Amino acid sequence: MKMIWPKIGTHLVMLAGVVLIAYPVYLTFITAFKTPLEAANNYFALPESLTWINFEKLFAMPSIWPSITNSIIITAISAMIIAILVPMVSYPISRNFGQTYYRIVFYMFIFGMFVPVQMLMLPLVKMMTFFHLTNPIGLVLVYLSGSLIQGVFLCVGYLRTVPLELEEAAEIDGCNAWTAFFKVIYPVMRPIVATILIINALWIWNEFLLPLVLLNKDSSYWTLPLFQYNLNARTDLGTTVQFAAYALSIFSDSDPVCIHAKVHHKRFNGRFVKKVNIGRSPDEKMSS
């Protein structure tokens, strides 16, 4: 009997937490389906009948479709390039860590962790304006440079668990450095590449500051978070339309949740933490 009360207590605390997490989401969805009058009368009640009028108004806005497509294109293209760019830099670093060049390159990426975006943003805007890159292409390039910081760190950490014998065997079988990487090492790196892709796709999909400074001038370049932010200033549309937009965002954000939960939990729960070990450089691990 003594053991049951702490258990019930824990469950109560957990449930309170779940309600706290779920309530804003619930409120967003019920308000999105209310008429403006209903929402003004009572915030908390369920809608009397599902009305799609807010979504109709939302999708009638000229800037929404470009915003959705831009977000999808920017995230997809960045992810595709990151999937190959990051492992390609990390592999030589992990295998030649004794050499000064690779050591410098590694610490250069690690140093990026300390640099706040605010520091880059002002000069970046000047530079991108000069090169006529204040468009989605320029934004993708900036995301690529950002993805290298954490990506290389995670990949190099992962690669120290990949035995050297694998490449030696590949070389004996007639692979050169190029094919050894693409045919033997890259397939082995798939789990960590998946993790990096999810982290970066989520970051890029939701990122707000860089689109704000680089793409805000032209509404045909907007991304979804930028659209949300600009919609907030449109008070003439009423709060229910804004809630419809939030509901759309929550819905689109939740889509990667399935993948995320599947891959991430396994990855994080098992070996991941052993790799998040900043204090140690790859060669120290080799010797231990």
Place this chain on the structure above:
Amino acid sequence: MQPLRIGMSKKTTHFLFTLPGVLVFAVLFLGPMFTGIYYSMTNWDGLSKKYNFIWFENYIQTFSDVRFMGDIRFTLSYTFLLTFFVTVLSLLLAVALNSRLIRFRNAYRSAFFFPAVLGSIVVGLIWNQIFYGVIPNIGKFLGINALSTNPLGNPNLALYGILFVSIWQGIAIPMVLFIAGLQSVPQHLYEAATLDGATIFQKFRDITFPFLVPVLSVVLVLKIRAGLTTFEYIMAMTGGGPGFSTESIGLLIFKQGFGNNRFGLGAAQSVLLLVAIALFSILQFSYLNRKGVDQQ
């Protein structure tokens, strides 16, 4: 040894592999960073063709600026509170959700992880609406005077409003990291400790905690960085107001550069931000590294 089929040595190939990444990073990351440091010593407004090199005048000016000092106070208290609450709450959650005694652990985990996938701008906007429409109703109903108006409109409460929202979303990732850390603790250590008669608290302090130090380190760095550079929630919720009471350094730099045309000054403040992040992270590392076990 077989001769290579393509006439390129392993050395050259490896070097070429690093080239795209290094170039992208050098041009789009290091380039802006160093031009930023250069501009921080000029009085450029960001628009005109001419500007003067004024050495450290921006830095001196920054520290005599009342607005900047107020923003520092806000940013530091926000960072401290955020780091403290997120670390403590996510650790407690992780311990609770890692225990085999709790049923529905996976359901709870997914629920608490959910906010992490949302964009911070949307989260900020939704909570902004809740603070505006829902909280005053609850405050009036419960008879709490402080909550009977929008807390974000109150200079004394706005900080806590923003803090609450960032904790709401910020707990998710540290929780998952801590759960992973807890699972890396070898179970036989607990069994041995139980045989030796250790209490639950002793087990946590002497077994669990040393194994959690690497994760704790990562969580602290993530949160200190997030706190010092905070921008999106404030942009979505208060825009720095009322007055300048919730203006963070990150927001101030943005305003100096894009609104006030004080490009040089903004650059100087961003360099100070970099120094602060580096300093806090290094302090934290050198302190915690002595406490952890060296995992083999």
